Amino acid sequence: MSDAIDSPDIDAEAAEQLRTRHYNATVIERIDVHSDLARFRIRPDEPFQPFQAGQYVAIGMGNWEPRLPGTQTEIVPAEKMRKLGRRAYSISCPMLDPDGQLAPVDSVDYLEFYVTLVRRADSEDKKPPVLTPRMFMLQPGGRIEVQRKIVGHYVLGDIDPDDxxxxxxxxxxxxxxxxxxxxxxxxxxxxxxxxxxxxxxxxxxxxxxxxxxxxxxxxxxxxxxxxxxxxxxxxxxxxxxxxxxxxxxxxxxxxxxxxxxxxxxxxxxxxxxxxxxxxxxxxxxxxxxxxxxxxxxxxxxxxxxxxxxxxxxxxxxxxxxx
The missing domain is CATH 3.40.50.80 (Nucleotide-binding domain of ferredoxin-NADP reductase (FNR) module)
Structure with missing residues (x-):
């Protein structure tokens, strides 16, 4: 069983101030494949840098945020309560636009992520998952952090058009x-x-x-x-x-x-x-x-x-x- 983190240090007003300070992007659409798998479309407040297909970026949410019910309980130390937990995700692609035509990553003003909900650590000696139990609480309009630097060497490179x-x-x-x-x-x-x-x-x-x-x-x-x-x-x-x-x-x-x-x-x-x-x-x-x-x-x-x-x-x- 799990529920929202209850801390006397983080009330609703303080939580909103932390979101304003740290978050720089908005969930504009969430496509649920099933209860533990979703596509999140996230639009940063500022235009993101051009990037190559295959690269990744870190996204994060605050430790003060509530966790999805049914996920592993997490005890957050007071000194980490106001910090963010992050994870790197490869940037996916809508593939099709609303008219059913090809939509590569450079044709949209948002970043798409394909995310599996990790409900609990896979062994007792590992820490509870930090990000996805919080991320799966988000609906369109929810706020999140997207790191500014999109990176990674996993890119196509030079490929002959007939290969x-x-x-x-x-x-x-x-x-x-x-x-x-x-x-x-x-x-x-x-x-x-x-x-x-x-x-x-x-x-x-x-x-x-x-x-x-x-x-x-x-x-x-x-x-x-x-x-x-x-x-x-x-x-x-x-x-x-x-x-x-x-x-x-x-x-x-x-x-x-x-x-x-x-x-x-x-x-x-x-x-x-x-x-x-x-x-x-x-x-x-x-x-x-x-x-x-x-x-x-x-x-x-x-x-x-x-x-x-x-x-x-x-x-x-x-x-x-x-």
Whole structure:
């Protein structure tokens, strides 16, 4: 059980003063995918700097703000009550405007974030989640902080207009890929753009409608969505049983290339990875390799390079916040 933070130091008037002092942006729209997943469209008070598709920015809310009922209780020390908790999020993309036409990030005056509600820490030795239990209390008109500097090296770079772009994501890891895909389409990319995501349930596909429309409008665009927790993933007796659909075996089996309608070979393909660290398979210097190979291990064995100094087809780019 959880409820608003009750502190004798932060009454309603003091809370409003803190919001005025710290917050610099307004939620203009909230699209709820389901109770624990939403798209937030946030407009900063001042025009934001131009940025590249795939980059991220930190957003924050005050520790004095109430938390969503049903999320983990948080005990905030008095000396931190007036401070902000922040987290970095990749900037997503509306993909379509109200008329159903392509809407890349540079066509709108707001920033879109694809956010999962973290109700509690995943282990007892970790602190309660700070931001999302507060963020999911916000409705249109609610105020929030957006850091002024949009940053990140996870960007498209120079890609030949006829090359294939393969983007592999898990969950909300598709956010930067949506921005990248819209940018490529708006700039006339001719090669295949293959945007792949895997989620637990089909209800977690927060941009399914937009992707379906774009596939009809652009023949070079392909959106492939897979699940791991639907009945056909878990029940061998299900008439459509396929097992859990993880990206690694989908790639190694050739199924991904078949569905993409492209060989996905290093000579013409750029790969982008974002999402679950186990899927990516990043190994910090000096650490042991993962027991189950991630996409980095699989792709390098297939002839791709994860050297960030390399350019051109055959390179792998990946996002990491850890």
């Amino acid at each position: 294939t772009v393969l983007m592999l994501g898990t969950g909300t890891g598709e956010a930067p890929h949506n921005a990248m895909a819209a940018h490529l389409l708006s700039n006339g990319h001719r090669g295949k753009i293959v945007n792949v995501t895997t989620v637990r349930n089909r209800s977690d596909l927060g941009y399914a409608r937009e992707h379906a429309v774009l596939q009809q409008q652009y023949s070079q665009y392909r959106y492939l969505a897979f699940t791991t927790r639907e009945p056909e993933n878990l029940d061998p007796s299900h008439p459509a049983y396929v097992g859990k659909q993880y990206l690694q075996p989908l790639y190694t089996s050739g199924r991904l290339a078949e569905l993409a309608g492209d060989l996905l070979t290093p000579d013409k393909t750029h790969v982008f990875l974002c999402g679950n660290p186990a899927m990516i398979g990043y190994v910090p210097p000096g650490a042991d390799p993962p027991t189950t190979p991630g996409m980095l291990q699989i792709l390098t064995a297939a002839g791709f390079s994860d050297d960030h100094d390399c350019v051109g087809a055959g390179t792998i780019r990946f996002e990491k916040y850890w």
